[in-house]
Amino acid sequence: AQANDRESIKPGQNAVVALSVENLEQAKRELVQKGAKTLGDVIEVPGVVKLQMVVDQDGNHFQLAENLETSASGK
Numbered sequence: 001a002q003a004n005d006r007e008s009i010k011p012g013q014n015a016v017v018a019l020s021v022e023n024l025e026q027a028k029r030e031l032v033q034k035g036a037k038t039l040g041d042v043i044e045v046p047g048v049v050k051l052q053m054v055v056d057q058d059g060n061h062f063q064l065a066e067n068l069e070t071s072a073s074g075k
Helices: 026-031 068-073
Strands: 017-020 038-047 049-055 062-068
Touching: 026 038, 026 049, 026 062, 049 068, 062 068
Parallel strands: 017 062
Antiparallel strands: 038 049, 049 062
């Protein structure tokens, strides 16, 4: 693993669990209401995917991922 621009994630500890969600904005709102915090902005690859880093109350980092290709096709 290599160093990255997130000080809280150190080399060797930067594997990230990604959770697939149908609606990233809704999932983000629900998690924040339950005490989680978002890290940085939503990253979007237009027409492909939206990504958001999150940290929960226990310090676990994970990523929300909305597949825009599936959303657009109605699958």
